[in-house]
Amino acid sequence: MHSYVHRRAVVTGLLASAAATLVFKTALAQGNPLPSWRDGKARQSILDFVASVTREGSPGFVPVPQRVATFDNDGTLWCEHPMYVQLAFALDQVKAMAPEHPEWKKKQPFKAVLDNDMRALAATGERGLVELIMATHADMSTADFERVVTDWLSKARHPRFKRPYTECVYQPMIELMGYLRANGFRTYIVSGGGIEFMRPWTERVYGIPPAQVVGSSIKTKFMLRRDIPILLRLPQVNFVDDGPGKPVGINAHIGQRPIAAFGNSDGDLQMLQWATKGAATPCLALIVHHTDGEREYAYDRQAHFGKLDKALDAAAINNWTVVSMKDDWAKIFPFE
Amino acid sequence: MHSYVHRRAVVTGLLASAAATLVFKTALAQGNPLPSWRDGKARQSILDFVASVTREGSPGFVPVPQRVATFDNDGTLWCEHPMYVQLAFALDQVKAMAPEHPEWKKKQPFKAVLDNDMRALAATGERGLVELIMATHADMSTADFERVVTDWLSKARHPRFKRPYTECVYQPMIELMGYLRANGFRTYIVSGGGIEFMRPWTERVYGIPPAQVVGSSIKTKFMLRRDIPILLRLPQVNFVDDGPGKPVGINAHIGQRPIAAFGNSDGDLQMLQWATKGAATPCLALIVHHTDGEREYAYDRQAHFGKLDKALDAAAINNWTVVSMKDDWAKIFPFE
Numbered sequence: 001m002h003s004y005v006h007r008r009a010v011v012t013g014l015l016a017s018a019a020a021t022l023v024f025k026t027a028l029a030q031g032n033p034l035p036s037w038r039d040g041k042a043r044q045s046i047l048d049f050v051a052s053v054t055r056e057g058s059p060g061f062v063p064v065p066q067r068v069a070t071f072d073n074d075g076t077l078w079c080e081h082p083m084y085v086q087l088a089f090a091l092d093q094v095k096a097m098a099p100e101h102p103e104w105k106k107k108q109p110f111k112a113v114l115d116n117d118m119r120a121l122a123a124t125g126e127r128g129l130v131e132l133i134m135a136t137h138a139d140m141s142t143a144d145f146e147r148v149v150t151d152w153l154s155k156a157r158h159p160r161f162k163r164p165y166t167e168c169v170y171q172p173m174i175e176l177m178g179y180l181r182a183n184g185f186r187t188y189i190v191s192g193g194g195i196e197f198m199r200p201w202t203e204r205v206y207g208i209p210p211a212q213v214v215g216s217s218i219k220t221k222f223m224l225r226r227d228i229p230i231l232l233r234l235p236q237v238n239f240v241d242d243g244p245g246k247p248v249g250i251n252a253h254i255g256q257r258p259i260a261a262f263g264n265s266d267g268d269l270q271m272l273q274w275a276t277k278g279a280a281t282p283c284l285a286l287i288v289h290h291t292d293g294e295r296e297y298a299y300d301r302q303a304h305f306g307k308l309d310k311a312l313d314a315a316a317i318n319n320w321t322v323v324s325m326k327d328d329w330a331k332i333f334p335f336e
Numbered sequence: 337m338h339s340y341v342h343r344r345a346v347v348t349g350l351l352a353s354a355a356a357t358l359v360f361k362t363a364l365a366q367g368n369p370l371p372s373w374r375d376g377k378a379r380q381s382i383l384d385f386v387a388s389v390t391r392e393g394s395p396g397f398v399p400v401p402q403r404v405a406t407f408d409n410d411g412t413l414w415c416e417h418p419m420y421v422q423l424a425f426a427l428d429q430v431k432a433m434a435p436e437h438p439e440w441k442k443k444q445p446f447k448a449v450l451d452n453d454m455r456a457l458a459a460t461g462e463r464g465l466v467e468l469i470m471a472t473h474a475d476m477s478t479a480d481f482e483r484v485v486t487d488w489l490s491k492a493r494h495p496r497f498k499r500p501y502t503e504c505v506y507q508p509m510i511e512l513m514g515y516l517r518a519n520g521f522r523t524y525i526v527s528g529g530g531i532e533f534m535r536p537w538t539e540r541v542y543g544i545p546p547a548q549v550v551g552s553s554i555k556t557k558f559m560l561r562r563d564i565p566i567l568l569r570l571p572q573v574n575f576v577d578d579g580p581g582k583p584v585g586i587n588a589h590i591g592q593r594p595i596a597a598f599g600n601s602d603g604d605l606q607m608l609q610w611a612t613k614g615a616a617t618p619c620l621a622l623i624v625h626h627t628d629g630e631r632e633y634a635y636d637r638q639a640h641f642g643k644l645d646k647a648l649d650a651a652a653i654n655n656w657t658v659v660s661m662k663d664d665w666a667k668i669f670p671f672e
Contacts, residue, residue, distance in 0.1 A: 210591030
């Protein structure tokens, strides 16, 4: 009997130890799923929302296939100041391509870029911007564009933080996406940025695979080049995934309404409305408010990039969650 | 020792029994994963392809995230004769809507539909068809359209098989999709048909959720109606997901090249090329050839719906798999 009792004690001990480990891990996983978020209304609204949609049998329960969450990218997941990353890419590409285009020295908007004259560039307006995008994003295959983007991102650095742009991402939002996925959500990016500009790196950086990236696009054309099929990128706008375009893009790609949406600017207003207004289930709309000029940037109603004006008013009226980066985030970037 | 030996024998017996059960289940699962497919080259090409991409450490191994398979719908997953199901829907809708449109009695292509004059309808050509689609598919919200489609499908019957159209689906292809998913593939529909016409039922019928349906579309517009957001369907073509449009649609929605593609007509040619030509991994292109006039329909190079001409030639040149429905499929419909 001694041996039996001993073995039983050992087994019980092992089980107890395993159980303790499990409890500990569960506490870690569930007790503080958002370590970079400070206690407060914003963090609590996320926890309450997730608790309500995942509690089986409760009136707010939402089955897993309907747990869709959409995230804006620029200013919501990564830094959009001093300018959109994709604009920095376009400017660098113009400089890199300039030797093959001597005519650009005298032609706007290219002259402004080569002269580093941002005021002259701004004066060319939206038309100038579209010209820049087409000159740097089209007339190559989708595979070639992916290589160009990947190569540029490996070398380019944020002018203030001196880091690759893909490191200038918001740690609290990465935790939030992971927390939602751990609770059965599918997470999507729904960005005004170019869909093909994001897909090469979103899985590595955010855990979001290519099929879950929605964005703006130019047209592409299928063709055989030496009997090998390619998609040629054409200098024509296909879709602008911004403002009222975001619900359109969401419907086209996902075919379901999200129950949670995350943005930071007026370009996200309609996405936040689409996810929440008239919803039959609990839902969450959250706005990242850039209030931290010291650790990041402080801007809203007057900003050139990421203007937050109407959506801030709508947040107050609709009781949406507004995150103050300064107050609600203990940590902003992973490298801090 | 006796007790020890006895217990050991019991344990060994239990393990042997568990192992036998496992072998049996594995045999069931792996030995005949495609019960409605007859032994032959077509079935074997599928089994060989799946074996090669799933064998870890082998040169042909493909990681799970890259296992993307795309399926045409009309004529590949469900019956497209005597006419495309969506055309039958449009004709029925014209008749249902006619009382509100007295002018249709004298106006083509509507008059032809109301007169059941298919020859006169055909004479209105592609322009007539587009007019029919716009009159029956637009000027309502996406939510309303979903209701109309769901309601119609619950009542409409295939004229020959006297069954709901969603039962006139190919059992061997349903088994094939399940087999691929069991082997780590994501399965997508990539159809010339309307994306919103398919999404209400593809999950129930094929196990394919809305986000994995790619198709043709009309434009939509976001708006608030009595403060509730809707997407209004506009009478303007947005995207034609057919022929050279299929690789474009695949890239837009999936952002990855499929390694397996399944079609039945010339509208699938470019998708089959995109999945296979110049591929770095093992790949599979398969064409369903409608050769069974008795159990289904027999048609190819001369067909009005689902013409298979160039893609049949390409199959011979490229060594793609061609399925003869008559010879390769023991069962065609689930209801047989």
